[in-house]
Amino acid sequence: xxxxxxxxxxxxxxxxxxxxxxxxxxxxxxxxxxxxxxxxxxxxxxxxxxxxxxxxxxxxxxxxxxxxxxxxxxxxxxxxxxxxxxxxxxxxxxxxxxxxxxxxxxxxxxxxxxxxxxxxxxxxxxxxxxxxxxxxxxxxxxxxxxxxxxxxxxxxxxxxxxxxxxxxxxxxxxxxxxxxxxxxxxxxxxxxxxxxxxxxxxxxxxxxxxxxxxxxxxxxxxxxxxxxxxxxxxxxxxxxxxxxxxxxxxxxxxxxxxxxxxxxxxxxxxxxxxxxxxxxxxxxxxxxxxxxxxxxxxxxxxxxxxxxxxxxxxxxxxxxxxxxxxxxxxxxxxxxxxxxxxxxxxxxxxxxxxxxxxxxxxxxxxxxxxxxxxxxxxxxxxxxxxxxxxxxx
Ligand SMILES: [Zn+2]
Numbered sequence: 001x002x003x004x005x006x007x008x009x010x011x012x013x014x015x016x017x018x019x020x021x022x023x024x025x026x027x028x029x030x031x032x033x034x035x036x037x038x039x040x041x042x043x044x045x046x047x048x049x050x051x052x053x054x055x056x057x058x059x060x061x062x063x064x065x066x067x068x069x070x071x072x073x074x075x076x077x078x079x080x081x082x083x084x085x086x087x088x089x090x091x092x093x094x095x096x097x098x099x100x101x102x103x104x105x106x107x108x109x110x111x112x113x114x115x116x117x118x119x120x121x122x123x124x125x126x127x128x129x130x131x132x133x134x135x136x137x138x139x140x141x142x143x144x145x146x147x148x149x150x151x152x153x154x155x156x157x158x159x160x161x162x163x164x165x166x167x168x169x170x171x172x173x174x175x176x177x178x179x180x181x182x183x184x185x186x187x188x189x190x191x192x193x194x195x196x197x198x199x200x201x202x203x204x205x206x207x208x209x210x211x212x213x214x215x216x217x218x219x220x221x222x223x224x225x226x227x228x229x230x231x232x233x234x235x236x237x238x239x240x241x242x243x244x245x246x247x248x249x250x251x252x253x254x255x256x257x258x259x260x261x262x263x264x265x266x267x268x269x270x271x272x273x274x275x276x277x278x279x280x281x282x283x284x285x286x287x288x289x290x291x292x293x294x295x296x297x298x299x300x301x302x303x304x305x306x307x308x309x310x311x312x313x314x315x316x317x318x319x320x321x322x323x324x325x326x327x328x329x330x331x332x333x334x335x336x337x338x339x340x341x342x343x344x345x346x347x348x349x350x351x352x353x354x355x356x357x358x359x360x361x362x363x364x365x366x367x368x369x370x371x372x373x374x375x376x377x378x379x380x381x382x383x384x385x386x387x388x389x390x391x392x393x
Contacts, residue, residue, distance in 0.1 A: 045134050045144050049157045051109055051126065052388035056082040056116035056371065063125070066219065067201060067212035074131040074168045075209040079216065080112045080124045082369075088120020089223035089358075089365045092216065092288070093351065094278065095125070097193050097227055099132035099160025102146065102312055103295050103343035104228030106157065106383060107351070110344060110373055113388050120367035123220055128227075129193040129209060131168045133160035142299065142307035148340070149382065152389025159299075159312055163191035169205035179203060181275040194227070197281035213278075218286045223365065224250075224358060227278040228347050231294045232301025233320055233329045233338075240266035241350065242292040244283030251291060253357035254350065261375065263349060289358075293350050295343035296331045303328065315339045345378035 059081045064071030095108025108126035147154040176190040199210030231238045243251035270279045279290035299312045305319035316337030324333040359366040373386040
């Protein structure tokens with residue numbers, strides 16, 4: 001009887017060992033599957049959308065050419081040069097400073113793929129903060145990619161973060177100290193390119209990116225620099241142009257010419273006391289005249305509803321419609337939304353009118369750029385009609 005009991009106990013022990021082993025294998029397999037799926041999704045963020053330089057691009061380089069310690073890093077962002085080979089000044093256009101503001105990035109891509117310079121030069125950096133395109137902002141629950149329909153199929157683009165990826169700059173200090181002013185901002189702003197100008201050659205990652213851009217503007221003798229942004233609809237500085245003191249006259253003429261086309265563009269002087277902004281610092285550190293343009297981005301603000309790739313592209317959101325009814329927004333908003341084509345169109349026509357105003361005042365140094373998609377055409381055909389088709393390699 002005792003022997004029978006002990007053999008039963010042994011059998012029960014072996015059974016429970018086996019069941020523990022099976023449970024362990026199942027749990028580990030599930031963990032491995034989840035890790036593989038999320039790891040693949042995480043790695044997907046590291047790949048960048050392909051751009052197709054158009055007939056106007058005469059050479060390409062990268063920010064590492066302006067600051068060697070950026071070479072091979074996420075900050076070594078492509079720089080597209082369109083040189084007419086004919087006399088005229090140089091304009092620099094920056095897109096993708098904040099990587100959750102897609103119309104600035106797409107407008108810069110549209111320039112690279114369409115513009116042809118017939119006098120002077122245009123230099124375009126579509127991803128000023130390339131690191132910001134490799135991740136999304138935690139807790140914001142938005143997609144890491146969106147798609148635009150072109151004539152030959154859909155093209156995907158990264159939707160990133162306002163800040164550089166912590167993988168490239170870590171840890172954040174409690175308080176950001178702007179170099180060289182010593183201005184204090186919250187710690188995570190230390191990864192914000194548009195708080196880090198003029199930058200520092202041996203500083204943290206984003207200070208080095210800012211320094212490379214400042215050096216580019218200086219070395220290439222840019223007469224004009226335009227930084228393309230978007231803002232949430234509940235933010236007061238929206239559908240607007242910030243101009244440095246020396247760019248004011250051009251800004252006012254551009255604003256007037258835009259209003260004659262029924263395109264309202266607010267204008268504001270660059271704040272002298274808020275340091276680190278591109279238009280504030282590049283105008284101080286170099287001879288360039290600076291502009292920063294903002295369009296209304298419904299996929300960015302706090303009142304927005306569910307943030308899908310469709311919201312990024314069609315800009316339609318019932319939560320913003322409600323907010324507009326209660327007069328809580330700084331722009332008009334209804335069921336037609338704020339589509340990306342409208343926002344990119346505004347950036348492109350803004351650049352065109354800044355160039356027209358500059359050329360009117362400086363005919364001997366004019367920068368003539370052909371092929372920039374026209375505002376009305378972008379609205380009627382969609383910006384995708386002006387982007388390279390992925391089916392044509
Ligand atoms: Zn911005």
